[in-house]
Amino acid sequence: MQAEYIISGQVLSFEHSPFDANTPEDAARLHEAVAIGDGKILAVGTKAGLRADHPGAEVVDHGDHLILAGxxxxxxxxxxxxxxxxxxxxxxxxxxxxxxxxxxxxxxxxxxxxxxxxxxxxxxxxxxxxxxxxxxxxxxxxxxxxxxxxxxxxxxxxxxxxxxxxxxxxxxxxxxxxxxxxxxxxxxxxxxxxxxxxxxxxxxxxxxxxxxxxxxxxxxxxxxxxxxxxxxxxxxxxxxxxxxxxxxxxxxxxxxxxxxxxxxxxxxxxxxxxxxxxxxxxxxxxxxxxxxxxxxxxxxxxxxxxxxxxxxxxxxxxxxxxxxxxxxxxxxxxxxxxxxxxxxxxxxxxxxxxxxxxxxxxxLRLDDCIGNITVGHEADLVVLDLASTPAIAQRSARAEDIWEAVFATIMMGDDRAIAEVWINGKRD
CATH class of the missing domain: 3.20.20.140 (Metal-dependent hydrolases)
Structure with a gap:
């Protein structure tokens, strides 16, 4: 049995395709934290709630970094x-x-x-x-x-x-x-x-x-x-x-x-x-x-x-x-x-x-096990620093919502934006 972790930050999950939503933003949800263990996603929710439900878990705090599926x-x-x-x-x-x-x-x-x-x-x-x-x-x-x-x-x-x-x-x-x-x-x-x-x-x-x-x-x-x-x-x-x-x-x-x-x-x-x-x-x-x-x-x-x-x-x-x-x-x-x-x-x-x-x-017919932060999926995660370079940081600081902030990283980001990677519930 692998150790349990609670990873906190801005945790992004999708409830359905943003191509099918009234607006793309409607398809996504932000959470405070995700709990993982034994290579799987156990829960998403508030940091306090997950700590109460998983008292032995190690907490990994990523501040305002964006956490999403690998x-x-x-x-x-x-x-x-x-x-x-x-x-x-x-x-x-x-x-x-x-x-x-x-x-x-x-x-x-x-x-x-x-x-x-x-x-x-x-x-x-x-x-x-x-x-x-x-x-x-x-x-x-x-x-x-x-x-x-x-x-x-x-x-x-x-x-x-x-x-x-x-x-x-x-x-x-x-x-x-x-x-x-x-x-x-x-x-x-x-x-x-x-x-x-x-x-x-x-x-x-x-x-x-x-x-x-x-x-x-x-x-x-x-x-x-x-x-x-x-x-x-x-x-x-x-x-x-x-x-x-x-x-x-x-x-x-x-x-x-x-x-x-x-x-x-x-x-x-x-x-x-x-x-x-x-x-x-x-x-x-x-x-x-x-x-x-x-x-x-x-x-x-x-x-x-x-x-x-x-x-x-x-x-x-x-x-x-x-x-x-x-x-x-x-x-x-x-x-x-x-x-x-x-x-x-x-x-x-x-x-x-x-x-x-x-x-x-x-x-790839793998959406039943990877590609989203949802309970039961395999714990492959990437943590994005949305201020990884001075140019990105100054633009992100003026963002009015998460989408403006992450768009700057999409357009100007590189491997410096990758704060952490988890593969099969293990931190690389």
Missing amino acids: FVDAHVHFPQTAIIASWGKRLIDWLNSYTFPEEMRFADRAYADDIANRYLDLTRANGTTTMCSYGTIHPESVDAFFSAAKARGQRVIAGKTCMDRNAPDGLRDTPQSAHDDSAALIARWHGVERLSYAITPRFSPTSTPEQLEAMGALWADHPDCLMQTHLSEQTDEIAWVKTLFPDARDYLDTYESFGLLGARGVYGHAIHLEPRERDRLREVDAALVHCPTSNTFIGSGLFDMAGLMADGHRVGLATDTGGGSSFSMLRTMAAAYEVGQLRGTPLHAAQLLWLATQGSARA
């Missing part, structure tokens, strides 16, 4: 950690110039271990407690990531990237090896402690129809797994898909035809969607993941957050490390706000925080 990053490539912020390429050139040469190195388990631990250190420092990551084609990459996360008690999702064409020698598998390696990894890791597996075809251009069919069969055999891939990130990518799959109705059909469209599907980017694609994704309740720093950094386009949310889509938020240019979900929220401004639909601070926590947890 950030959830719904689409990352941990193997791209070392090449983040590489200059000047669009998607296909990015893969050939930076990603594929780096991913070749992950056949070396020692290198994979080093990068997995480096990535989890960097993301924890930025307040991220859960992520859904691609590996490389090497099973060793997934073993390294899950081993590092398990040692830290983190809830994570990952999968072996599968691709059997349009990639260098040494970075291709086959339909059969992709199926068999993924099945072995599912047997080894899926459901172990806080670990879950995602079946992971990189995207249609790097998988033959035979491999996509094998991945669809694997998902049918393991329907409790997620399936993650990329969809409609750039216009030249979409044109490439049309040449590779001339009989497909659209990009989504290259997945749908092989059993790779479903409620537990997680589709990264989804910027340039056709009307049929939007309708089908909504019909099956699949998840779309907005990757704003990546989309601007490699020139992909502007995600239609307002339109997709209004239509009832399930949407998460992600850094897309390392096409995304930051490990920080604060910076990612800021970029999502900027993209919204460019589309004429700026996001409220409550909506941004919800996307980075409960929204991403919903996208």
